[in-house]
Amino acid sequence: MRFATSPAPFVYAGYSVPRVMFQVLLALAPVAMVQVALYGPGPLLQLAVAVPTALACEALAMRLRGREAGAALRDGSVLVTAALLALSVTPLAPWWLTLAGVAVAVLLGKHVYGGLGHNPFNPAMVGYAAMLVAFPLAMSRWPVPLDAAGTDWSSLAIQSWHAFLGTASRGDFDAWTGATALDALRSGLAQRYTMEEIAARSGLGPLAGAGSQWVNVAAVAGGAYLLLRGVVRWHIPASMLAGLALPALVMHALDPGAYPGPVFECFSGAAMLGAFFIATDPVTAAASDRGRLVYGAGIGFLTWVIRHWGGYPDGVAFAVLTMNLAAPLIDRWTIPRIHGHPR
Amino acid sequence: MAPYRPRGLELPAHKAVASAAPISTAPAPAVAVLALDQGSGRAARAVVAPGDRVRVGTRIAVTTGEATTPVHAPVAGRVLAIETRPMPSGDGPCVLIENDGSDDREREARPLAWAGLEPIALAAALGDAGVAGYGGAAFPAATKLAAARRHEAHHLVLNGAECEPWICCDDALMRTRAHDVVLGAQVLMHAMGAARCTVAIEDDKPEAMAALQAAVEAARDARIAIAGVSACYPAGAERTLLEAVTGIEVPHGAWPPESGLLCHNVGTAAAAAAVVRGEPVTSRIVTVTGSGVARPGNFEARLGTPVSTLVEACGGYTDRPLRLIAGGSMMGRALATDEVPVTLALNCVLVATADDLVERGPEHACIRCGDCADVCPPRLLPQQLLLGVIANDPETLERHGLADCIECGCCDYVCPSAIPLTARFRTARAEARVRESARRRADDLRERHARHVKRLDAASEAERRAFETARDHARGQGG
Numbered sequence: 001m002r003f004a005t006s007p008a009p010f011v012y013a014g015y016s017v018p019r020v021m022f023q024v025l026l027a028l029a030p031v032a033m034v035q036v037a038l039y040g041p042g043p044l045l046q047l048a049v050a051v052p053t054a055l056a057c058e059a060l061a062m063r064l065r066g067r068e069a070g071a072a073l074r075d076g077s078v079l080v081t082a083a084l085l086a087l088s089v090t091p092l093a094p095w096w097l098t099l100a101g102v103a104v105a106v107l108l109g110k111h112v113y114g115g116l117g118h119n120p121f122n123p124a125m126v127g128y129a130a131m132l133v134a135f136p137l138a139m140s141r142w143p144v145p146l147d148a149a150g151t152d153w154s155s156l157a158i159q160s161w162h163a164f165l166g167t168a169s170r171g172d173f174d175a176w177t178g179a180t181a182l183d184a185l186r187s188g189l190a191q192r193y194t195m196e197e198i199a200a201r202s203g204l205g206p207l208a209g210a211g212s213q214w215v216n217v218a219a220v221a222g223g224a225y226l227l228l229r230g231v232v233r234w235h236i237p238a239s240m241l242a243g244l245a246l247p248a249l250v251m252h253a254l255d256p257g258a259y260p261g262p263v264f265e266c267f268s269g270a271a272m273l274g275a276f277f278i279a280t281d282p283v284t285a286a287a288s289d290r291g292r293l294v295y296g297a298g299i300g301f302l303t304w305v306i307r308h309w310g311g312y313p314d315g316v317a318f319a320v321l322t323m324n325l326a327a328p329l330i331d332r333w334t335i336p337r338i339h340g341h342p343r
Numbered sequence: 344m345a346p347y348r349p350r351g352l353e354l355p356a357h358k359a360v361a362s363a364a365p366i367s368t369a370p371a372p373a374v375a376v377l378a379l380d381q382g383s384g385r386a387a388r389a390v391v392a393p394g395d396r397v398r399v400g401t402r403i404a405v406t407t408g409e410a411t412t413p414v415h416a417p418v419a420g421r422v423l424a425i426e427t428r429p430m431p432s433g434d435g436p437c438v439l440i441e442n443d444g445s446d447d448r449e450r451e452a453r454p455l456a457w458a459g460l461e462p463i464a465l466a467a468a469l470g471d472a473g474v475a476g477y478g479g480a481a482f483p484a485a486t487k488l489a490a491a492r493r494h495e496a497h498h499l500v501l502n503g504a505e506c507e508p509w510i511c512c513d514d515a516l517m518r519t520r521a522h523d524v525v526l527g528a529q530v531l532m533h534a535m536g537a538a539r540c541t542v543a544i545e546d547d548k549p550e551a552m553a554a555l556q557a558a559v560e561a562a563r564d565a566r567i568a569i570a571g572v573s574a575c576y577p578a579g580a581e582r583t584l585l586e587a588v589t590g591i592e593v594p595h596g597a598w599p600p601e602s603g604l605l606c607h608n609v610g611t612a613a614a615a616a617a618v619v620r621g622e623p624v625t626s627r628i629v630t631v632t633g634s635g636v637a638r639p640g641n642f643e644a645r646l647g648t649p650v651s652t653l654v655e656a657c658g659g660y661t662d663r664p665l666r667l668i669a670g671g672s673m674m675g676r677a678l679a680t681d682e683v684p685v686t687l688a689l690n691c692v693l694v695a696t697a698d699d700l701v702e703r704g705p706e707h708a709c710i711r712c713g714d715c716a717d718v719c720p721p722r723l724l725p726q727q728l729l730l731g732v733i734a735n736d737p738e739t740l741e742r743h744g745l746a747d748c749i750e751c752g753c754c755d756y757v758c759p760s761a762i763p764l765t766a767r768f769r770t771a772r773a774e775a776r777v778r779e780s781a782r783r784r785a786d787d788l789r790e791r792h793a794r795h796v797k798r799l800d801a802a803s804e805a806e807r808r809a810f811e812t813a814r815d816h817a818r819g820q821g822g
Contacts, residue, residue, distance in 0.1 A: 001651065001660070003667040005677035007766035009752035010666060010700050011354075011508075015714070015759035017707040075707055117708030117760075233713070282711045287724050289716075331727065338744040339721040340582060340595040 017116075021076030023231050024277065027222035028083050031273065034218040035087060038145040038211045040156025042091020045164045047083065049095045053102040054082035061111035077116050081105055084124040084277060088270060088317075089131065090142045092163035092177065097138055101127040121324045122284045125317045132317065140313070144178040145211030181209025182269050182313040185260065194257040208267040216272040223276025232280040235289050236296035240275045241266055243300020251308075265304060269314035274299070278316065284324045291327075291334035298323045298330075350720050351575045352753050354508050354673070356547065357699075361632040361639040362511040366519055368643045369629075369656050371446075375418045375647030375684070377403065377438045378430050382481030382688020385410040389438055395422045400449035400623050403438050412475040412483045412687075416449075417625035417645035418442040429680055431669040431689050440647070452621030457530055462492060466534040469615055473624035473687075477610025478502060478579075479670070481688040484531075484611055487600070491535035494600040499532050499540040500588055503555075503609040504572055504579030506545055507671035510691040512628040513609050515641040517544070517551035520613055521558035527612025528567055530619055535605055540567045542609065543588045547574035576673060577751045581606050583720050595747060610690075629685055631657050635664030635694030644685045650692050651681040665700055668693040672700075673752040707760035715754035715764065721747045725754040725764050732767050737778065745771055 035043040058078040062069040072078070085102055105127025113119040132139045143159060144151050159176045162168040168176075179187065181204060188198035198204075207213040226232045245262035252261040265271065270278070279285065279299045286295040299319045306315025337343060379386035387404035388411075397403060397416040404414040420443040428437040457465050470485025490496075501524070505513040517524055528540045544552050552569060559567045570588050572578050578587070585604050586592045593602045614624050625646055632639035637658030644653060650667070654660060668675035669683070670691055693699070715725035723744045731739030745768065754764045 001667075001681050003677065003679055003681070004665065005679050006666070006703075007763055007769075008670075008675055008677075009673045009755050009765065010668060010675065010677075010695060011672045011756065012701045012703055012761070013757050014701060014704070015757060016704050016761070017710060017759050020710070020712065020759050071705065071707075077710075115708065117710050233717075282713060285711070287711060287713060287716065287727050335724065335727075335743065336716075336722050338595065338723060338747050339586075340593055340597075340747065341744070342594075 018074060018076045020231055021080050023226065023229055024080050025076070025083055027225045027231075028080075028087060028277065030218040030221045031087050031215060032083075034214050035091065038214060039091040039143050040146075040153055040160045042093075042143065042156070042160035042164065043087060045095070045160055046086035046089055046091065046093060046098050049098050050082040050086035050102045051079065053099050054078045054106050057103050057106035058111075061107055061115070065111065065115070067115075072115065075116060078106060078110075081110070081123045081127075084273075085127050088124065088128050088273065090139060091160055092141050092143055092168075092173070093131075093138060094166040095164050096166070097131055097135055101131040103127075104130045117283055119283060120327075122278060122281050122320050125278060125320045125324075128317045129321060132312070140180075140183065141173050141177045142180050142183075142211075143176055180269070180313065181212055181264075182307065184209075186313050189258060195260060196257075204264075208264045212269060213267045216267040219272035219276055223272065226276060226280075232276065233289070233292070235292040236280045236285060236299075237275040239293045239296030240279050240300040240303075241271070243297035243302075244271060244304050245300070247301060247304045259308065265307070269307075270316040271303070274303070274316035274320065278320055279323075284320075284327060286327045286330040286334065288331070288334050288336050290336065291330045294330050294334060295323055295327060298326060350718050350722065350753075351506075351577055351751075352718055352756060353574075354576045354756075356574075357509045357632070357672075358511040358514065361509070361630050361641060362514050362518075364638070364640040366515050366628060366641045366643055367656070369645070369648055369653055371418055371442055371444075371645055372648045372652055372684075373442055374423065375416070375420075375440045375442060375645065376428055376649065376682075377414055377417070377440065377647040378428075378684065378686045379404050379414065379436045379438065380430065380432070381412065381414065381475060381646070381686045382432060382479065383410045383412070383475065383483070384432070386436055387411040387414055389425050389436075391422045391425075391438060393422050393424050396420070397422060397440060398447045398449040399625065402623075403440075406470070406483070410482065410486070412473045412481070412485075412624075413471060414438070414646075415473055415623040415625050416440055417647055419445045419447040429678075429683050431676060431678065431683055431686055437647075437684070454621050455619040457533065457619045460533075462488075462534050462536050465530070466492075469530070469534060469618055472618040472622075474611060474614045474618055475624075475687050476608055477614060477627060477687065477690070478608035479688050479690055481686065484607065484615070487605060487607070488531070488535045490598060490600040491537070491605040494598075494603070496535065496600040496603045496605050497538040498589060498604050499528065499535060499537040500585055500604060500606045501528055501540060501542040501609050501612055502579055502581070502584060502606055503542055503544045503548075503551065504584055505548070506574070506576045506578040506580075507673055507675075507691075508576070509632050509671045509693050510630050511632075512630045512641050512690050514548050514551050515630075516613055516628055517548070517609055518554050521551075521554040522561070523613040523616040524555060524609050525558040525562050525564070525567060526619070527609075527614070527616035529562070529564060530615045531605075531607060531612055532566065534615075537605070538566065541588050542567065542569045543572050543579075543584055544569065545574040545578055546571040576753070577720055577749070580720055580749050580751060582749075624687070627685065627687060627689070629653060629689055630691040631694070632691065633664070633668075633694035634696040634698045635660055635662060635667075637661050646685055646687065648685045649681065650678070650683050650685070653685070653692060654681060654694065660694065662696050664694045664696055666693075666695045668695055673756070674750065703763070704761040706762055709760050709762060712759060714757040714759065718753040718757055720751060720753065721749060723748060725768075728768060728771075729762065729764060732771050737775065740771060740775065745775060748772065 059069040109123030109126030248262040251259035302319035423439040466488040474484040
């Protein structure tokens with residue numbers, strides 16, 4: 001009797017790339033829900049433009065590269081890029097800005113390098129950095145969160161819609177937007193206020209900014225799910241948060257009037273989203289456990305440096321891109337000891 | 344640096360059904376197909392010719408050097424032919440013997456007074472009887488014993504871990520013939536000059552452990568200890584097993600004897616026991632299992648028995664078997680035909696239906712998730728090795744330890760991108776070996792050329808001197 005043959009092994013765990021990507025999307029759901037609850041429907045509008053743009057760009061790129069588009073669209077990776085970008089930009093971003101950012105992310109961040117698995121930089125952060133550099137004003141207009149200064153959800157909905165369509169005037173934005181916690185900190189310190197005065201003036205919450213702290217809490221919840229499902233390992237989130245918290249701890253102890261403490265740092269801006277969803281992108285991270293500790297710590301530390309000594313209120317995107325550059329070198333220095341090789 | 348921690352997978356064992364039945368004797372084949380390469384990768388030299396009459400135990404092939412063992416006829420009858428046949432490890436030369444059913448023996452079994460023999464003589468006797476690794480490598484036992492004596496390795500480790508799913512021939516052996524294993528351990532210890540022996544068994548085989556414990560106590564041999572290792576694939580991989588049992592990490596590039604250790608399979612020990620009772624190696628225990636056979640079980644099968652005969656002994660094929668696998672589901676080799684015969688290296692025949700297999704998903708690009716690195720037993724980074732394979736870069740492959748890959752398949756098992764990593768690494772290893780031998784050949788040629796040139800130079804120098812001497816002489820005469 002004759003039999004078909006194939007190479008060993010003959011059994012598999014049954015994990016798949018689409019399943020990994022789907023779990024990341026699922027873990028992002030709390031972040032999206034908290035953003036919608038705090039800032040109105042803006043994040044949904046951003047998703048509504050980001051997702052179709054991302055799919056169209058992926059299909060176009062695959063077509064241009066002479067490949068079959070179906071498999072790439074089904075692997076779900078481009079959806080993660082779109083969702084990360086849509087949840088990173090302000091809910092008041094105009095549609096064309098998000099469209100351009102997603103197009104840059106997918107085309108220039110991913111496919112020019114050969115698509116999934118071959119990109120040296122985190123595609124979502126490439127798109128985000130391009131948007132931030134090209135349109136700094138539009139990228140920094142964050143709405144005043146619900147219940148602060150008497151806003152309600154229906155007015156947030158109207159604001160989102162006008163901002164999305166580009167029909168809002170400059171005066172409208174002045175009325176709608178407020179400083180984020182990191183903005184307030186930066187401008188307050190520049191005006192020689194102390195931390196306590198800034199906190200009293202800008203109405204911070206128990207952890208950090210009144211709105212952004214809850215987005216960060218939601219990212220922790222999603223991250224915990226990813227850790228439990230084994231989609232991400234603890235090394236990068238832990239080392240990134242440590243890299244962010246340690247300088248904060250030291251500098252806060254030395255000069256509490258000028259530097260916020262570690263809790264504020266870790267629950268502000270994109271810290272938690274970065275720690276669990278962005279820095280953990282395996283394609284662009286270091287390979288070994290030890291390498292990932294170095295990589296994550298570098299992102300955390302650079303984020304802190306950019307926040308306090310750099311030109312931008314938040315630094316996660318630039319810190320991630322910088323450490324993406326360093327990842328191959330980290331990989332070379334952190335090859336684990338193979339069994340039987342000298343220590 | 345943290346101490347070495349073994350890695351691997353917890354896999355469903357699938358051993359209960361086959362190991363429930365006692366070991367049965369497989370029917371003798373009508374035509375025994377004896378591979379000259381019993382699994383070590385080198386063929387022995389046949390010493391019979393078509394038409395010759397052989398008896399059970401007649402030597403039909405002799406060793407050619409280091410990696411071959413003599414082969415003995417498992418049946419009595421006439422040699423039909425010597426020809427190339429499909430083997431578990433690819434096509435290879437075979438001696439075909441037509442079984443006349445008489446089972447005439449070459450000579451009556453004469454027990455060996457092994458305890459009085461010099462270790463060298465005992466090792467030679469084991470080698471002459473055809474004892475080779477039963478764990479799957481079929482490497483000659485005598486060569487390993489000689490290395491152990493040369494390096495004064497005094498610790499024998501018998502590998503009874505049997506970690507791979509489906510395979511349970513060693514478990515059956517230890518449960519039912521524990522005395523053979525203990526006697527074999529004593530024989531091997533004497534042949535290598537060992538002071539102690541540890542039998543390593545996965546802790547999911549309590550019966551085997553108890554049987555061996557009882558046999559050790561009956562033998563009153565305090566040198567033999569039994570060690571449980573945690574049931575985890577691939578707990579039985581030699582180097583990591585040696586470290587788990589002895590705490591000694593055999594260095595890269597070194598043989599276990601250089602670290603004072605020698606590892607043999609429990610089946611090899613049982614074969615050594617049979618040899619000192621006067622029986623040459625002519626059979627082994629084979630697990631025949633999977634949803635594709637009616638009654639899975641363990642069989643004492645003569646070498647050269649076609650797999651199809653074993654399947655018939657199990658009640659034949661059920662259902663629709665998809666793969667016929669020599670070995671287990673992780674490291675086994677898919678056979679194209681069931682005409683393949685039993686060799687020393689064949690521990691298991693897995694007749695797998697769709698229920699036993701998991702289809703590999705569509706392949707994606709590597710997303711460097713690192714799941715493979717988490718399970719790699721020698722602690723390689725398969726995702727980085729893959730980069731070296733794709734770039735065909737020997738330097739990257741060497742830096743990331745391609746030579747240390749044990750081809751266990753753990754990385755394939757967990758890979759979400761369904762990349763056939765093990766197959767790619769196997770190919771890359773073969774290419775690296777070709778490169779290495781080409782480099783050696785080139786070095787050798789260069790050296791020979793240099794010697795040749797030197798010789799020529801020396802010759803012409805001598806000629807020149809002779810000429811000058813003659814010339815000076817002539818001038819002297821002329822002047």
